[in-house]
């Protein structure tokens with residue numbers, strides 16, 4: 001099996017390549033230096049030259065707030081760009097893994113979203129990811145469409161790093177307490193992706209770490225986990241203005257993943273503990289005996 005991974009310099013792409021390499025799978029990670037997703041002929045030429053059996057498409061325009069003022073660029077990368085990857089995959093007969101998001105849903109109610117629930121994106125980024133999903137679902141048969149949420153990884157900026165920085169600088173931080181979802185460690189998500197790709201268990205899956213919580217609750221877990229004393233002041237979304245609207249209910253049901261017999265995702269607590277340990281290792285001086 002030969003695997004091409006887009007978004008290699010991003011959080012998830014990095015961990016997918018790392019996981020595939022650890023399993024001895026032939027793979028190649030690509031990023032903007034190799035081709036721009038918006039350039040259809042370039043995407044196709046690259047894919048045809050490498051001729052992968054699987055494309056794990058992690059690359060995306062992910063700046064949720066900035067997207068509100070760059071809707072065209074966001075749609076071109078996430079919608080048209082995904083269509084380019086789909087066409088290239090079809091031209092070499094490759095399976096595809098498309099990574100999508102809880103932001104394709106409206107955030108209403110309190111029950112976890114099921115895989116076949118209707119779309120209702122609230123922001124430009126969510127709409128562009130729906131466009132990517134439609135490209136995959138309408139043209140491909142052999143696809144894994146994986147929706148995840150609140151991703152953090154070793155290779156990139158994310159909420160955990162931000163909380164650690166703010167927690168060390170301030171006595172008190174205000175964090176939203178009425179958006180509920182599941183923080184997800186990209187290394188755990190990468191493991192599930194790598195478990196799924198050799199199978200023929202195609203379709204839509206929700207994959208997050210186990211457990212639902214608010215951003216404020218997660219912030220408190222991060223600070224406690226690192227022994228940082230800083231008060232987390234829970235606030236409603238209405239008191240934290242951002243250009244993009246965000247769903248209040250981002251709970252994703254993982255029933256289909258369980259039914260597929262894939263090893264379950266670890267809890268949020270477990271995942272965060274391992275992530276913080278890995279961050280510590282990364283920050284240790286490299287040349288100590």
Ligand SMILES: NC(=O)c1ccc[n+]([C@@H]2O[C@H](COP(=O)([O-])OP(=O)(O)OC[C@H]3O[C@@H](n4cnc5c(N)ncnc54)[C@H](OP(=O)(O)O)[C@@H]3O)[C@@H](O)[C@H]2O)c1
Pocket residue numbers: 006007008009010011012013031032033035036037038057058059060061062077081099100101102129148149150151152156
């Ligand atoms: N982060 C989250 O909380 C979250 C939540 C749910 C779903 N997701 C989805 O999960 C996937 C991975 O997210 P992530 O957090 O790993 O993203 P990320 O860290 O922002 O990485 C995205 C990658 O895509 C590349 N990219 C952007 N525009 C491109 C273009 N026009 N052509 C080629 N490559 C391009 C970026 O390259 P440059 O660095 O060179 O720009 C970067 O390497 C994405 O599909 C995202 O929509 C993320």
